Amino acid sequence: MILAAAMNPEAFSGAQDAIVRMRRGDPDALTAVISRYQHRLYRYLLRLVREPAAADDLFQQTWLRVMEKIGRYDARRNFESWLFSVAHNLAVDAWRGKRGESLDETVDFGEAPDDRLHAGHPDALERLLDFERGAMLAACMQALPGIHREVLTLRYEEDMKLEEIAQVAGIPLSTVKSRLRRALEGLRAAMEARSPGRKGA
């Protein structure tokens, strides 16, 4: 639905108009722009930092920074890429502020509820509904390093082109491709580890 709205020319034109009005300091336009991007921005930040409280704070900081820098935003540039790059930079700064954590870090979440429920059943995955499979994928994604979670969410959930992802993360296109491949391989390895004997889980 989010993608459909983004692809709708009228909605796109409305968003552009709201961004132009926001640059002029129109508070109603700001509300419209936040409303339009709130779900996607929050989801991106949550995938990146994993903690809802941190994502909530970064969400607010992102809009503060957007208002601070909107005058310098080049209207020829894609607003979404710019917005997400602002959020990315804030998340990276927040990460740097935390001792011993980095975007390269992997997390072991241990045995997930799904594993406990279905342990010992060789045909467990066959009985999983789509939602459960999605939940398992999301759980495995959580264990990947932040840089891998980021490319996955930007590519598959935000439907960004590789060039846009490169802009958001501030990395070369070749690095985006290699990160995406490693992220997918890591995700598959995590899924297969959760479902031993099910290659291609």
Place this chain on the structure above:
Amino acid sequence: MSEHEVVAAMLPLAPSGALDAQEQRRLEEHCRECAACRRELEIWSGYSQGLRQLPQPPIPAQLMERTRTRLVQEHAAAADRRWDEWMLGALALFAWTVGLTFWFVARIVTGGELVIMGANLVRFGTWSAGSTVMVWLTAAVAAIALGRRRRELRRAL
């Protein structure tokens, strides 16, 4: 590296449209002949589809309202800061004007000579040096006070 290995490395990216036209053609040609790669491609397509349909996280309550409130507060704080800066500039200008006026008055009253500890205070150079020191000292005190207030505002936000 064999053709199979090269194509196998491309397979994870294929369903997400991350291959260029040449890579895509190479992969398609190889997959026509290679059942193992076709099977792998199907698996990666499943991952691609699954990632596009991940459960969506619920947005926290009143996130938008809280963000708007914070923006309004920050906007007000920024307006205060701009006002403070403007006031600081205006006060500095006012101080210079007052200093210059007093210099004129002092020169008229003293006939151009007011010597204290060997220095003629109503000489333009001495007077402007004294005024500059006074203005900068006042500005420094004001800036420290404003900086403290700004930090308090940030903490409050």
